[in-house]
Amino acid sequence: xGVETKRVWRAAPATLTLVVLFVVVAAVAVPTLxxxxxxxxxxxxxxxxxxxxxxxxxxxxxxxxxxxxxxADDSGxxxxxxFSRARFDWDELRVIAPGENGLVIAxxxxxxxxxxxxxxxxxxxxxxxxxADRITRELFTLLEEHDPPLEDEETGLxxxxxxxxxxxxxxxxxxxxxxxxxxxxxxxxxHPYPVAEVTRRWRRLLRDPQVRVHLLEHDADPVGFVAFDxxxxxxxxxxxxxxxxxxxxALLEFATTELFDAGTARAELWVPVADAGARAFCATxxxxxxxxxxxxxxxxxxxxxxxxxxxxxxxxxxx
Numbered sequence: 092x093g094v095e096t097k098r099v100w101r102a103a104p105a106t107l108t109l110v111v112l113f114v115v116v117a118a119v120a121v122p123t124l125x126x127x128x129x130x131x132x133x134x135x136x137x138x139x140x141x142x143x144x145x146x147x148x149x150x151x152x153x154x155x156x157x158x159x160x161x162x163a164d165d166s167g168x169x170x171x172x173x174f175s176r177a178r179f180d181w182d183e184l185r186v187i188a189p190g191e192n193g194l195v196i197a198x199x200x201x202x203x204x205x206x207x208x209x210x211x212x213x214x215x216x217x218x219x220x221x222x223a224d225r226i227t228r229e230l231f232t233l234l235e236e237h238d239p240p241l242e243d244e245e246t247g248l249x250x251x252x253x254x255x256x257x258x259x260x261x262x263x264x265x266x267x268x269x270x271x272x273x274x275x276x277x278x279x280x281x282h283p284y285p286v287a288e289v290t291r292r293w294r295r296l297l298r299d300p301q302v303r304v305h306l307l308e309h310d311a312d313p314v315g316f317v318a319f320d321x322x323x324x325x326x327x328x329x330x331x332x333x334x335x336x337x338x339x340x341a342l343l344e345f346a347t348t349e350l351f352d353a354g355t356a357r358a359e360l361w362v363p364v365a366d367a368g369a370r371a372f373c374a375t376x377x378x379x380x381x382x383x384x385x386x387x388x389x390x391x392x393x394x395x396x397x398x399x400x401x402x403x404x405x406x407x408x409x410x
Contacts, residue, residue, distance in 0.1 A: 097233060100161045102207045103222055110156030117148035159207040161194065161226075163233055170196055170203040177203035181237035185300040187230045188255035189215070189223035197300040224256060241345065246309075248338075250345050253304040253316070258293035261304070262286060264316050265293075268328030269389075276365040276393050285389055296325075303349070307342055309333065317342040319350060324360035343376055347400060356405040361395040363387060373398050 101107065122145055125138035154173045162169040167180040172193075179198055186197035191212050193204030210223035231254055240251035253261060266284050269277075296302045296318055302325065307315035315329035315338045324346045329338045350358045360378065362369040370380065383397025 097163045097165070098229070099163075100205075100208055100226055102156060102159065106156065110152050113156070114149060114152045117145050117152065121145040121148070159205070161196075161205040161207055163230065168196055168230070170205045172203070172206050175203070177201060179203075181234060184234060185303065186255075186298055187227055187234070188298050189221070189227055191215075194223060194226065195298060197298075199300050202300065220256075227255065248341065249308045249311075250305050250342070251308065253297060253306045255294075255297045257306065257313075258290050258297060260306070260313050261293045261316050262290045264313060264330055265289060265326065265328050267330050271331040272366050272368060273363060273393065276363065277391060282391055289389070305342070305345070307338055309338075314338060315342050317346045319346045321353065322350065322355050322358060324350075324358065327360070339372060340376065343373075347376075351402040351404060354402075356402050357399055358402070359397055359399045361385065361397055364394045364396045370396070370398075376400075 102110070121141055125141035125145070128141070129135065129138040158171065158173060160171045162171070167178060168184070170177040170179075177196070179196055179201070183198040183200075184196070185199060186195055186202075188195045189208075189210035190204055191209060193206040194208040196203050196205060208223050208226050210221050214221050231252070235251070238252075240249045242249045266286065266289070270279055270284060293304075297304055302318055302320050304318045305316065306313045307317075307329070314333040316326065317324065318326040324343065327339065327342055327346070329342070347358055360373070361383075362373060364370075364384075374380075378398040378400045381397045381399055385395050385397070386392040387395050
């Protein structure tokens with residue numbers, strides 16, 4: 092049974108129009124000029140060179156303008172560029188994000204840029220939504236058909252992948268959670284929250300194929316987040332007005348289950364030493380405190396403690 096193609100994206104309509112005009116000039120105007128030169132002079136050298144130029148121009152227009160495409164089918168995405176082709180199965184995709192050189196498609200093992208779908212740095216800096224953003228959302232919709240979000244219809248809760256344009260949402264949630272939990276250690280009036288720095292960090296993580304970022308929604312409203320890599324729960328938080336409802340437990344258990352299902356023998360996370368609430372919460376979730384210490388990521392860098400939890404399915408060493 093063949094693979095059904097769901098969608099194919101090529102270069103933007105404006106770009107395709109320019110390419111077609113270029114093709115018309117190369118295929119009609121240049122050969123016509125070559126013929127006129129030959130009929131006037133009876134010399135094959137200049138017409139031959141013009142004919143070769145026309146052929147090279149047509150090849151260039153096809154290879155760089157008409158050939159690049161991005162194809163979505165039942166099993167995954169195919170990125171076709173002028174001199175390369177990359178294939179990604181839906182279950183291995185980690186990143187779909189607009190980029191200046193092309194739509195970034197990545198798994199933990201491979202990365203490609205679809206040249207046919209680009210977003211300029213100017214549009215990114217201005218925060219403008221473009222064709223690349225619309226295609227990214229379409230691809231996320233297709234991705235969720237193959238890797239559905241974790242949903243509970245009775246409670247209205249849903250854990251889904253965060254999208255590359257949600258760095259500000261993640262920053263807002265993290266700021267609220269952090270200022271609520273650490274106000275006694277990092278007074279906001281003395282240490283204003285580094286919004287720009289944290290937003291840049293989330294943008295970077297949302298494009299990192301080694302990191303998975305998920306949002307918890309309640310009735311489609313983002314209320315919490317979790318980010319983790321192959322061994323570590325890197326960021327976890329719930330908006331203060333939604334705490335004490337089991338949301339943090341759901342997020343942490345989701346991340347831990349994903350890590351253990353992937354074969355991680357021992358998962359770890361770091362919490363501020365001064366955050367007694369976070370330490371007590373983690374203890375109820377079977378996380379054990381260790382002697383590991385490090386400085387916090389954000390100023391004034393309050394010390395953090397390493398916690399770990401062992402995968403119950405992992406084989407134990409003999410004694």
